[in-house]
Amino acid sequence: MNNNQKETKSNPKKGKTLPAEKSIKDAVLNIFKKALADNIVDAVLIPAKVPDTDAYSWILLQDESLFDIADPLPPVMNVQGGRALSSFSKNGELDLKIAALMRPCEVRAAVELLKLHQVDLDNVTLVSIDCPGAMPLRDYMNDPKKINDSFKKISEQWEISESLRPACQNCHRFSLMDGTGSDLHIGLLGENKKVTLISNSSTGRDVMDKLGFEPKDSLDKWKATKEKLVKEKSKKRESFLKEWQEKIKKTDGFFNELNKCINCHNCMNACPICYCQQCYFDSQTINFKPETYLQKSKEKGALRFPLNTLLFHVGRMSHMVLSCVACGACEDACPVSVPVGRLFSMVGDQTQKEFDYIPGLNREDALPLQDFKKDEFCEVETPNECEEKVTEEAK
Amino acid sequence: MNKKIGVYVCECGPNIPERIDIDKVIEELSSMDEVKTVKKHSLLCSNDGKKFLKEDIEKEELSHVVVAACSPKDHENTFMKVCEEAGVNPYLFQLVNIREQCAWMIPDKDEATSKAIKYIKAGIQRVMFHDALKKKELEINVDVLVIGGGISGIEASLSLAGPNRKVYLVEKTDALGGMAGKLSRILPHQGTEMGIVKEKIEQVKNNEHIKVYTSSEVKEVRGFLGNFEAVIKSTQENEEGTEEEIKTGAVVLATGFDLFDLKENPVYGYSENENVVSALEFEDMIHSEKIELKNGKKPKSVALIHCAGRKEKGYCSKVCCMYNLKFAHYLKDNLPDVEVKELYMDLCLPHKQDQSYFDKLKDKGVEFIRMDELVKTKKSGDKIEVEYRNNDKKDKFSVDMVVTSPAMVPSKGTSHLAELMNLPLDESGFFKELHEMLNPVATPMEGVYITGCALGPRNIPESITQSHATSGKILSSLIPGRKVKPEVKVSEIKEDLCTGCQTCLSVCFYGAISYDAFKGVSVVNEAICRGCGSCVGSCPSGAIRSKHFTYYQLYLEVLEALR
Numbered sequence: 018m019n020n021n022q023k024e025t026k027s028n029p030k031k032g033k034t035l036p037a038e039k040s041i042k043d044a045v046l047n048i049f050k051k052a053l054a055d056n057i058v059d060a061v062l063i064p065a066k067v068p069d070t071d072a073y074s075w076i077l078l079q080d081e082s083l084f085d086i087a088d089p090l091p092p093v094m095n096v097q098g099g100r101a102l103s104s105f106s107k108n109g110e111l112d113l114k115i116a117a118l119m120r121p122c123e124v125r126a127a128v129e130l131l132k133l134h135q136v137d138l139d140n141v142t143l144v145s146i147d148c149p150g151a152m153p154l155r156d157y158m159n160d161p162k163k164i165n166d167s168f169k170k171i172s173e174q175w176e177i178s179e180s181l182r183p184a185c186q187n188c189h190r191f192s193l194m195d196g197t198g199s200d201l202h203i204g205l206l207g208e209n210k211k212v213t214l215i216s217n218s219s220t221g222r223d224v225m226d227k228l229g230f231e232p233k234d235s236l237d238k239w240k241a242t243k244e245k246l247v248k249e250k251s252k253k254r255e256s257f258l259k260e261w262q263e264k265i266k267k268t269d270g271f272f273n274e275l276n277k278c279i280n281c282h283n284c285m286n287a288c289p290i291c292y293c294q295q296c297y298f299d300s301q302t303i304n305f306k307p308e309t310y311l312q313k314s315k316e317k318g319a320l321r322f323p324l325n326t327l328l329f330h331v332g333r334m335s336h337m338v339l340s341c342v343a344c345g346a347c348e349d350a351c352p353v354s355v356p357v358g359r360l361f362s363m364v365g366d367q368t369q370k371e372f373d374y375i376p377g378l379n380r381e382d383a384l385p386l387q388d389f390k391k392d393e394f395c396e397v398e399t400p401n402e403c404e405e406k407v408t409e410e411a412k
Numbered sequence: 413m414n415k416k417i418g419v420y421v422c423e424c425g426p427n428i429p430e431r432i433d434i435d436k437v438i439e440e441l442s443s444m445d446e447v448k449t450v451k452k453h454s455l456l457c458s459n460d461g462k463k464f465l466k467e468d469i470e471k472e473e474l475s476h477v478v479v480a481a482c483s484p485k486d487h488e489n490t491f492m493k494v495c496e497e498a499g500v501n502p503y504l505f506q507l508v509n510i511r512e513q514c515a516w517m518i519p520d521k522d523e524a525t526s527k528a529i530k531y532i533k534a535g536i537q538r539v540m541f542h543d544a545l546k547k548k549e550l551e552i553n554v555d556v557l558v559i560g561g562g563i564s565g566i567e568a569s570l571s572l573a574g575p576n577r578k579v580y581l582v583e584k585t586d587a588l589g590g591m592a593g594k595l596s597r598i599l600p601h602q603g604t605e606m607g608i609v610k611e612k613i614e615q616v617k618n619n620e621h622i623k624v625y626t627s628s629e630v631k632e633v634r635g636f637l638g639n640f641e642a643v644i645k646s647t648q649e650n651e652e653g654t655e656e657e658i659k660t661g662a663v664v665l666a667t668g669f670d671l672f673d674l675k676e677n678p679v680y681g682y683s684e685n686e687n688v689v690s691a692l693e694f695e696d697m698i699h700s701e702k703i704e705l706k707n708g709k710k711p712k713s714v715a716l717i718h719c720a721g722r723k724e725k726g727y728c729s730k731v732c733c734m735y736n737l738k739f740a741h742y743l744k745d746n747l748p749d750v751e752v753k754e755l756y757m758d759l760c761l762p763h764k765q766d767q768s769y770f771d772k773l774k775d776k777g778v779e780f781i782r783m784d785e786l787v788k789t790k791k792s793g794d795k796i797e798v799e800y801r802n803n804d805k806k807d808k809f810s811v812d813m814v815v816t817s818p819a820m821v822p823s824k825g826t827s828h829l830a831e832l833m834n835l836p837l838d839e840s841g842f843f844k845e846l847h848e849m850l851n852p853v854a855t856p857m858e859g860v861y862i863t864g865c866a867l868g869p870r871n872i873p874e875s876i877t878q879s880h881a882t883s884g885k886i887l888s889s890l891i892p893g894r895k896v897k898p899e900v901k902v903s904e905i906k907e908d909l910c911t912g913c914q915t916c917l918s919v920c921f922y923g924a925i926s927y928d929a930f931k932g933v934s935v936v937n938e939a940i941c942r943g944c945g946s947c948v949g950s951c952p953s954g955a956i957r958s959k960h961f962t963y964y965q966l967y968l969e970v971l972e973a974l975r
Contacts, residue, residue, distance in 0.1 A: 293955075302964070337952075
């Protein structure tokens, strides 16, 4: 996988800086308006504010006049973009060319779903954008105006505010990564009143050429600002991981966090990676005759209902945590404030490291459990001998 | 239907009662509601035991049977057959292993007994939820795919093809004949001219029951005895990539060998010196009847070097000695004044006429020199200086020409093919036979056979013998009209739960699962599935079920065992 990464690593040197006199939002939308008007794409998947309400949603936009309601960076992440993309591109190939504007974590989810055959990206140009984070959905619903205002301030100043969703406070992958996820990226950092369009694949480059945007502007300032912020946020993430590893060191600690769960399975429904048609835990497979439960209750003294609360979370975790992109959609969806996103993100961090795997980074990287590397075998074989053999073979 | 379960505890001679209190087991189980009868027998797998079991099942009118005895590996099939004869569906039967897993494991009799009781109870829970699976009969395909068009593949094809049996012969190069076809002549006591190989190629071409694919390779093979599917891909320039799917009943691998690369070790001086030639190049010289040095002159002295690559590879290639003797005979017969030296590590003259062939050479004045190691072969003026070591003594001589006999190594595609078909290789990289002595042409995959040098160095007669053995195996198992009963304990996919993520495809060892793009779901080919359950474990959606090993059956079994 490491070799693979080296080969596929893209390292854009130049971009196209576009003016944003009126607003960042307008400048970003203009790119998509032009792409649609010039028939470079047939449709745009983009977040939008539902007219006359405070609600946000995804729209697959083909009528230019509807760009009025589109919002490239809404204050909340109501539905994960990977999930939105999957909902219409799952069954077969897309006939239309689509540009999808998403936050980096949503792009990463889309890449994971590609590996699981749950999206079709052949005709999709994935466009990521520097993301300042999003506000907790519940806070926003309680007081949309107040949250809108504070989000505006946070996004202008790139502040790691405590009023952001916990997943966003602890996110260090908020911008373009050194991989083959996005086709295009929109840089907001570094330049004032300007946005920078960066191509990250041949598809992206092709779209830029067609748009007439020659990448000749330096990316130095964007990169420097981004790297500084990545450093700052990585530090924040490290301290979060440390704190939570301590907190749930023992199994009890882990279970205590999940004890509030009411078995609504919202986390599963919001998760972009949970793609099963029907969850095992929603099926009849584990429903038994009453006497089974009476017997169990007799053996244990008492039996807790609803059943399988902990098993559900552990089961879900074992299924998808290697692909968890730490988007926090699960935690946002939880009605009883279980820190489920933080738990998954923390466990994901450790398990993904075991496999040298960063979900959503590269489209070419095989899912860790579907891929077999010879040196992994050494962990179960006699380690020294095995490693010697593998290194020798590699030579 | 009311469940009437019979439990039979086998004593297995003294094996089980020594460690397990069988009467206590019977007493404990008799009190269970679902159990109609519990009986013991001294040796259920004996004829007497089987008769008792059959009669008792019939007498008690049982619906389900549990036998507590040995490992399912030993007698599951035996007792399933008895159930069938007694009119009980063989899948409504469970064998509980109280010998290996209880009696032979636990020294304490009380503990062993209580574990046996738990296990049998778990088996009873499980058997109640078994499905009465039905075996389907499948007509076998009697055609054969032969991979490799050398002498082994040709011989196998010729002995298999006939009015009732079609043979598909796939050769990667553009012509049949393989390595044997490149030889100038074979040993005198095996016939003088290479006409035999040519004749056989003609026979193949004229045989309407053999379809030959040259410049082709096998891209996919899956299935089992009587039921293989294979894809043959053309590598020919103008039809590159054309694919053909065929169905056969058996596969013969006759992929032969390649030669050790003499450039791998500088001591052979192969790339530096134009008058150092390989054995195959020398065959060409004999073929064109022109034994000449590069400057056009006839050599006055020739060294024949055996065992090139033996040290590197670690095995004797078995055939080189005899063809080196053949070279020496040819040299002496055609260039009477030539001086011939044979440099060898060990001589391998195993067949009945080899010794006299060798003795005659001594009469013709060929010098045989034994060496432990070739030190170097280097140019010295017009001559080639050959230096060698025998024991601790180094020595050297000069000759005009050196003929080096490289070792036989696995042919290039061997490891790829092994991976494709899940076949094991030996430490030298050749295919591994199921049993070197007792089953030398079979593989762990039923219906896949190997012949000739794909298994390791051997000569032409041996290869032909093996091809005949292979044909014998196939002819006796793939009889037209015969039916096979494929495994019914296979996987099945619930389409409305399948999300089409295709994880199962990546774990299926047998290639039994394919993706239906129209429906967006994975599909199991029941004829190829062997019921291993890998896909069941890998499916994140729980959409795959293994018949006879369902979640529910396993859950109840485990629950009872842990109670």
